[in-house]
Amino acid sequence: MRDCGRTRWWKGAVTIADIKSSIGELYAIEQLARGASAVHRLHPMAKLIATAFYIIAVASYGRYDAGGLMVYAFYPAVMMAVSETPCRFLLRRFLPALPFVLLAGISNVLFDTQTAFFIGPVGVSFGVLSLAVILIKAWLSVTVVLILAATTPMQDLACQLARLRIPAVLVMLVAMTYRYMGILSDEAHAMFTAYTLRAPKQKGIAMAHMGSFTGQLLLRSIGRAERVYAAMKCRGFHGAQRLAPARRAAAADWVFCVCVCLFSVLFRVVNFSYLLGRILV
Template identity: 35%
Template sequence: MGAGHGHVLYRESDSPVHRLPPEVKIVAMVVFTIAVVATPRTAFWAFGAYAVLVAVVAALARVGPRWLLSRALIELPFVVFAVALPFLGSGDRVEVLGLRLSEDGLHGAWNILAKGTLGVLASLLLAATTTTRDLIVGLDRLHCPQVFTQIATFMLRYLDVLVGEARRMRVARISRGDDPRFLWQLRGFAAGIGALFLRAFERGERVYLAMLSRGYTGRMPAAWQSEGAATTGQWLVAATVPVVAASIAATAVVLS
């Protein structure tokens, strides 16, 4: 396959998690996240249990904790809001380290931090064990509309085209005596952004026409050849994670 090099997050390996069909992993990940979000925020033990579950899957997928945690920093800007909540929230105030903080706000901050982190870890595990091409095949097998998977396929394909064109234009600028450094290249970039778009489109159009002439009809062969589609056994194996997560959530709801 002429797969691109856009698999920044994919970790080549042959673990049991890697071998699972993509559609199974997508469903498991979505159900797991919904179970986490549905858990009452004061059920602290439940979040510990979810973390253990994530750690077990990561170990099975041979994804190291260091890789996982450093990539999880992506959520940092999203939790800035969480830090502000204890100061903004209303209701009862509690004294923490000499600061009068809103109790509701503290709980809210914990809620965002715990649920956000678990969600990010779950999607990182999916990304580490599934190539982007397989992800689209999985969505297709889950009966995602074809218009949708088609746009997604082209998006992932054209990302490489776009990055490649941007690099070529930058080399062209430098070879004509431009000296791009940090912020100063922004001006050159802004001036060239329309040209970049057109160049990428014309390349992308050629890619598309080449695909059409080779028999492309809107779906990738891997999707309509049912080869490699999930078996009942694989569904059952992958169901363990969401089922455990759902029972933890149910217990937490009942107990609270």
């Protein structure tokens, strides 16, 4: 009975196969990023600045201002349609962030119980309203970041981060972690396969073996990292990665960037949702 219980518990646990499938999805983003739509063709720096500006504008909203945020859905919707980024892909990628967002907002529901307004006979508290605002902010921010990643190859993003004077070590860390996640998952998958073949009734990895499993994976990763570093040193690496010069941004790229930034500010200053509501009602 105890074994059955443990098996059931592990059925709900994340397995290495799940990790591998997640990493496969990450590389699927890279496939999407090699598209040829108008959004894909925009200069990476213009997209990066526009995305950052948009997120700052969204994040600056007050904790109860759900209505004002609604107009911000316009930008990701247009970008998604033009770049042909599948909606399901964006939804699926947002799901892992959802528990964290809910965790951040759930305390508001418990402690901020004062009624804000009524929908028919049902009162909506300020806590629920602030949870909705957190959810909307997270959804909009994650979506624009995902659209940026799905329309810009990782190497171009890394290149632009370096040009924004982000420390070279951090940029290289991002680029190489991205490159080596696949190899690490292959390593973990191979170990997991070898494990399950000799423990066919076991679902996932038993807690008793988890320490040595992760320890071995860590040692293998360190070994791999040392060999990669040796290969880099053999080809003249001295600590700073030299990147290919990016293509120059065209006027259209900057027009896009300025438009997104201007509209982000405009939407923040003028409550278009309220104005639209007054016109319609």
